[in-house]
Amino acid sequence: MYARFRDQRVPTLQEVLSWARGRISLVIEIKGDPHFAPELGEELVDVVEQYGMQDSVAIISFHHPVAKHVKALAPELATGIICTGRLADPVGAARAANADYLWPQWSYWTREDVETVHGAGLVAHAWNADAKGRMERNRPDGRRPCRASTAFAGRPLSDRHRGRLRADLRG
Numbered sequence: 001m002y003a004r005f006r007d008q009r010v011p012t013l014q015e016v017l018s019w020a021r022g023r024i025s026l027v028i029e030i031k032g033d034p035h036f037a038p039e040l041g042e043e044l045v046d047v048v049e050q051y052g053m054q055d056s057v058a059i060i061s062f063h064h065p066v067a068k069h070v071k072a073l074a075p076e077l078a079t080g081i082i083c084t085g086r087l088a089d090p091v092g093a094a095r096a097a098n099a100d101y102l103w104p105q106w107s108y109w110t111r112e113d114v115e116t117v118h119g120a121g122l123v124a125h126a127w128n129a130d131a132k133g134r135m136e137r138n139r140p141d142g143r144r145p146c147r148a149s150t151a152f153a154g155r156p157l158s159d160r161h162r163g164r165l166r167a168d169l170r171g
Contacts, residue, residue, distance in 0.1 A: 013044075017051040026053070029082070030061040030070075038069055045074045064097040071098040082127065084108065091120040101125050 011019075013028075020026050028048075030040060041059075048057050058078035059070045067079040080094075080101025086108045087093045094102045094117070102117050106126035117124040 013047055017053055021051055021053055025056045027058045027060055030059060030066045032063055036063050036066050041066060041069045041073060045070060058101060060101060060103055067097040067099045090117055091122065094122050103127060
């Protein structure tokens, strides 16, 4: 299926940041759950700052202490926590990690949770919303829906499911 990419080189983070600067916002997921190496967060913050991308990058992770660590290193960076399952207190979970984004799998969002998260000034996002219409049930009347991402670059989401990072966080 992906044989056509067999000879392609994966770009370095520095190459991606250099290309993206002034063009697009990025979301960078830090892996490492359950064993996060703090120096990885420090190196990532240094590289993002070196390329002047602080206003155009969000750092997310399933390992919530990562978001907290990155936010402590660079309060100006947007951070987010990813999860599977419905949280008993989504705002409390985001606040505990000093996160700007809450990022559960799409199927765990409810309209009430999206409204609560928006009401707290946080960004509601969902991952694996790979089919058009999956997020419609979470659209509060008169409000923008939860943001969503897809695992398939060839299947872009509708305009109402896309948004710029800076607009979400600052305006």
